[in-house]
Amino acid sequence: MIRLTGGRVIDPASNRDEVADLLLEDGRIVDCFERRQSGGDETVIDVAGFVVAPGFVDLHCHLREPGFEDKETIASGTRAAAAGGFTTLCAAADTRPSVDTGSDVEALLTLARRDAAVRVLPTGSITKRLAGEELSEMADMSAVGAVAFSDSERPVKSSRLMRHALEYSLLVERPIASHAEDADLSDDGLVHEGALATVLGLKGIPREAEEIAVSRDLALANLTGGWLHLSHLSTAGAVEQVHRAKAAGVHVTAEVSPHHLALNARAVAGTDSLAYDTNARTAPPLRDSSDAAALLSGLRDGTIDCVVSDHSPQRWIDKACEFEEAEPGISSLETAFGLLMRLVHAGALTLTQLIEVLSPRPAQTWNLPFGTLAPGAAADVVVLDPDQAWVVDPERFLSLGKNSPLGGQTLRGSVLLTISQGRIVYRNGL
Numbered sequence: 001m002i003r004l005t006g007g008r009v010i011d012p013a014s015n016r017d018e019v020a021d022l023l024l025e026d027g028r029i030v031d032c033f034e035r036r037q038s039g040g041d042e043t044v045i046d047v048a049g050f051v052v053a054p055g056f057v058d059l060h061c062h063l064r065e066p067g068f069e070d071k072e073t074i075a076s077g078t079r080a081a082a083a084g085g086f087t088t089l090c091a092a093a094d095t096r097p098s099v100d101t102g103s104d105v106e107a108l109l110t111l112a113r114r115d116a117a118v119r120v121l122p123t124g125s126i127t128k129r130l131a132g133e134e135l136s137e138m139a140d141m142s143a144v145g146a147v148a149f150s151d152s153e154r155p156v157k158s159s160r161l162m163r164h165a166l167e168y169s170l171l172v173e174r175p176i177a178s179h180a181e182d183a184d185l186s187d188d189g190l191v192h193e194g195a196l197a198t199v200l201g202l203k204g205i206p207r208e209a210e211e212i213a214v215s216r217d218l219a220l221a222n223l224t225g226g227w228l229h230l231s232h233l234s235t236a237g238a239v240e241q242v243h244r245a246k247a248a249g250v251h252v253t254a255e256v257s258p259h260h261l262a263l264n265a266r267a268v269a270g271t272d273s274l275a276y277d278t279n280a281r282t283a284p285p286l287r288d289s290s291d292a293a294a295l296l297s298g299l300r301d302g303t304i305d306c307v308v309s310d311h312s313p314q315r316w317i318d319k320a321c322e323f324e325e326a327e328p329g330i331s332s333l334e335t336a337f338g339l340l341m342r343l344v345h346a347g348a349l350t351l352t353q354l355i356e357v358l359s360p361r362p363a364q365t366w367n368l369p370f371g372t373l374a375p376g377a378a379a380d381v382v383v384l385d386p387d388q389a390w391v392v393d394p395e396r397f398l399s400l401g402k403n404s405p406l407g408g409q410t411l412r413g414s415v416l417l418t419i420s421q422g423r424i425v426y427r428n429g430l
Helices: 074-083 102-115 138-143 159-172 195-200 208-224 236-247 258-262 265-269 289-301 336-345 351-358 360-365
Strands: 002-011 016-025 028-033 043-046 051-054 056-061 086-091 119-124 148-150 176-178 228-230 252-256 381-391 410-420 423-427
Touching (some): 002 351, 051 351, 056 074, 074 086, 074 410, 119 138, 159 176, 336 410
Parallel strands (some): 119 148, 176 228, 228 252
């Protein structure tokens, strides 16, 4: 039995915000109550002065295993997740082999049971081998534990296949998560199309590459009644389209990453004058500050349902190269909370709102039974210090991916303790 005593308990799902003790036993929340004398059989951890919240739920995370263990493993990725306060990860299907069948889902779950520090839930592919040619075995994968279907960072080009996938979503009651991109229009672009791309001499990707694809996917969701989930939105126009679609009754949910909220295209220029930072190359690209503002507004008003890490670890050699050759992605599990706290300290979000979009709202978005500290719930808990400043050193990441544009920057807000299913999986200073 574990008692967390004296902390500020924030549980948005229960509308709770008070100083209280939290009692955990046998992997479950037992109770939350005013401070009192502890029993002799309890492990007591004094968290006075800190925030106790439900563990973060991540709907979009690349763990790379099997097949790309030089980038990340389930063991390293879930340790990084614990350090970042995440207790549930939905693992992307872009492994080798990709997650196409029920057997693939079972194999991933077996690996997770053996190696994972936190809960891992499989996302299956939409199309076999992520090739965009033939639908994967969604019913079989759903039956053994797949929680969603996505071709990861590959758009489903065929409108016919996307229509059929959305029709299947009605059968399996799982979302079809779309990387909305018109690949013909993005045309091997590298960064956001705009003045900075011109100055840097890098090929740009227009907002319309995302917005045209979002429009198509929303039309197909409206046609079929299927469940569309839009991954890592990046443009103001996409937010507006989702807002209108939700108002019209289309079954659509949407997510945004920390870096698209708190960074912008200027990160590509690095810290020195026009020093190309390959760690800031993402898919979709970081956009203008006006887009980031629209994403934040959409998150606040519910147009965007939740924040995801979009953790994309890469090898050093795949970032230490010419910008055109660099692989996209940011290793973000360990910096997500600290980066998003910039928005809290700037007054753009409250701390309660931030916890809500990292925990209960993602869980509710995909109908997952997590993201709350209510009695009987899974004992997934994070203890936070909203004010502790720390300097990002990617070489100290627990993730194998050291690819972060935040290296050397100071973040204010840290994770002190993470408990997953009743087990302490990360401890920093308590």
